[in-house]
Amino acid sequence: MIKAVADPATVLVVEDDASLNAALATTLKAAGFRPVTARTAAEGLRWFTHYAPDLVLLDLGLPDRDGLSVIADIRAKGLTTPIVVLSARDAEAMKVEALDLGADDYVQKPFGVDELLARLRAGLRHAVQVRGSAPLVRTGDLEIDLGLRLVTKAHAPLRLSPKEYDLLAELALNLGRTVSHRELLRAIWGSERADIQYLRVYIGQLRQKLGSTADAPLLVSVPGIGYRLAAIS
Structure with a gap:
């Protein structure tokens, strides 16, 4: 397990x-x-x-x-x-x-x-x-099944593009921890030298789809450093 x-x-x-x-x-x-x-x-x-x-x-x-x-x-x-x-x-x-x-x-x-x-x-x-299985990440009313590549919000499926999903999965694997711009560029685009504008665009799209939970944002920006998927009980 x-x-x-x-x-x-x-x-x-x-x-x-x-x-x-x-x-x-x-x-x-x-x-x-x-x-x-x-x-x-x-x-x-x-x-x-x-x-x-x-x-x-x-x-x-x-x-x-x-x-x-x-x-x-x-x-x-x-x-x-x-x-x-x-x-x-x-x-x-x-x-x-x-x-x-x-x-x-x-x-x-x-x-x-x-x-x-x-x-x-x-x-x-x-x-x-x-191990042939993947963790089920829950934060607030957001649930990410990393095995099935399924994301739900308040039990309703969220439609994400492949890049949006990959970005969310990387943040989910580091739930509650700020992941730097360089780490995300390397993990999703294969190089930390990739255009950071790509990251900003997908973060913006992902933020719109995720919304917030109980008035708390799920996707948090840490200026000059990176982004964090908030751990909300």
């Missing part, structure tokens, strides 16, 4: 560097995720069992065990939780081994925050597809 999107996705960060561990936790929390941190392989596997995270961000250079063995342990349980490897190691063989063991992606230090967050979101989206 996919957890409700209204609940932040839990990301388990297994990183032994204390300052980077803390910085990643702060970044993830600001981006709308729920970070859980560990600094050893043993602690990471313990929190993995306890919290059942939606994604694991894993450093390979851990003090007690190699991060590769953590990947192997998780995959040995038959679990498909996305694993994004984070490491300073630049050896091609290490990258290949991590991927062969079941890691989903590989980010090399130093990294850009935007790139890292984009890879985490991609990993979470892929996990939804792999």
Whole structure:
């Protein structure tokens, strides 16, 4: 069962560097995720069992065990939780081994925050597809079935164009979190260099169709930053 999107996705960060561990936790929390941190392989596997995270961000250079063995342990349980490897190691063989063991992606230090967050979101989206089902997102009287690609407002179907739907689905996957213009352009048009005017046009059309719930707007503009689909109970 996919957890409700209204609940932040839990990301388990297994990183032994204390300052980077803390910085990643702060970044993830600001981006709308729920970070859980560990600094050893043993602690990471313990929190993995306890919290059942939606994604694991894993450093390979851990003090007690190699991060590769953590990947192997998780995959040995038959679990498909996305694993994004984070490491300073630049050896091609290490990258290949991590991927062969079941890691989903590989980010090399130093990294850009935007790139890292984009890879985490991609990993979470892929996990939804792999599980063969998709979350049902509800906010106010708006309901978005990401499996059936069906949108209803007050139980009445909404007719959306493919681009309008894709835009709404991206916002729904980040319910309650502001998604930047660049993130949306990259997700919907494939490049953050796409004309932002396209985004504004579709946001305007989508806003007209969504309207509001109990006098509160569903689609919120955050000037100079991006847009947010409001989480309304």
